[in-house]
Amino acid sequence: MQLRNLGTQGLKTSQLGLGCMGMSEFYGAGDDAESIRVIHRAIELGVVFLDTSDMYGPYTNEELVGKAINGKRDQVTLATKFGIVRNPTNPTVRGFNGKPDYVKKSCEGSLKRLKVDMIDLYYLHRVDPATPIEETVGAMADLVKEGKVRALGLSEATPATIRRAHKIHPVSALQTEYSLWSREPEDELFATCKELGIAFVAYSPLGRGFLTGQIKKFEDFDLTDFRRHSPRFQGENFQKNLNLVKTIQEFASKKGCTTSQLALAWVMAQGDFIFPIPGTKRIKYLEENAGSLNVKLSNKELAEINALSPQGIAAGLRYSEAGMKSVNQ
Numbered sequence: 001m002q003l004r005n006l007g008t009q010g011l012k013t014s015q016l017g018l019g020c021m022g023m024s025e026f027y028g029a030g031d032d033a034e035s036i037r038v039i040h041r042a043i044e045l046g047v048v049f050l051d052t053s054d055m056y057g058p059y060t061n062e063e064l065v066g067k068a069i070n071g072k073r074d075q076v077t078l079a080t081k082f083g084i085v086r087n088p089t090n091p092t093v094r095g096f097n098g099k100p101d102y103v104k105k106s107c108e109g110s111l112k113r114l115k116v117d118m119i120d121l122y123y124l125h126r127v128d129p130a131t132p133i134e135e136t137v138g139a140m141a142d143l144v145k146e147g148k149v150r151a152l153g154l155s156e157a158t159p160a161t162i163r164r165a166h167k168i169h170p171v172s173a174l175q176t177e178y179s180l181w182s183r184e185p186e187d188e189l190f191a192t193c194k195e196l197g198i199a200f201v202a203y204s205p206l207g208r209g210f211l212t213g214q215i216k217k218f219e220d221f222d223l224t225d226f227r228r229h230s231p232r233f234q235g236e237n238f239q240k241n242l243n244l245v246k247t248i249q250e251f252a253s254k255k256g257c258t259t260s261q262l263a264l265a266w267v268m269a270q271g272d273f274i275f276p277i278p279g280t281k282r283i284k285y286l287e288e289n290a291g292s293l294n295v296k297l298s299n300k301e302l303a304e305i306n307a308l309s310p311q312g313i314a315a316g317l318r319y320s321e322a323g324m325k326s327v328n329q
Helices: 032-045 060-068 100-114 133-145 159-168 188-196 235-255 259-268 283-294 299-308
Strands: 003-005 012-014 017-019 049-051 077-082 084-087 090-096 119-124 149-155 171-177 199-203 274-276
Touching (some): 032 060, 100 119, 100 133, 119 171, 133 149, 159 188
Parallel strands (some): 049 077, 077 119
Antiparallel strands (some): 003 012
């Protein structure tokens, strides 16, 4: 797989990445041994951009990724995040911390759990409204100077916040939800990233699995699956969004690819600066997703897909009302 520049700070990686979050939490029970096999298979396929966070588990996903890349560190681009605070004894409670001392403490913890000397891309997972972004990024920049981090990223930040951060230290990547049913970044965020040379890392590019076409009814979700509490999967919203998926499925069928492959190919066709990181804990779906790199969409096809799934078509907020308060900061 061809590697491409991720931002302007010298990082090169695969355009298609692997989100590791669901291997440890949020999407039902996981299997660590199988997840490690998935990561190893991803590396074989050239999908070497691995994404995790200290809040996944919490902490256990970084430990899992650390085990998987043992002996393979030089083959992967390793990204992790900090800033969402969770207590393992009460994991449903969330807090935010971007204070300089917490930045450095979090990085040390991630390095130990991942069993590496350096993190390739270190994100602020959510902007802490109580701490000026200049202070947070200043501490992150110190990590670069100390050789503990190669490049810096932000997640769910507004253009204004990105610009303030970028003045302190170059931001290499912005990670925000983007897919056929979450197209809001196409406005100011894309323009800001292009202007500043920032890569856009698209999380949930398959609509938290909904755009795969595999989810048919609410009961398909495991009792521990967080999507049971997500507005887009509730009541009438579920059926409205299912109708959207059906139109995408029909288009994919005519194209001769799967719905997942079409959705990922569409994301990547929006620009070379966009890096989708679909998550999976099954080799079958990993290989299917990798096949999206072979799906080429003409301008006519892109226009047709855009008409089928215009911005704002998804029914329901992408997070709960409380969750939405932590994004676009």
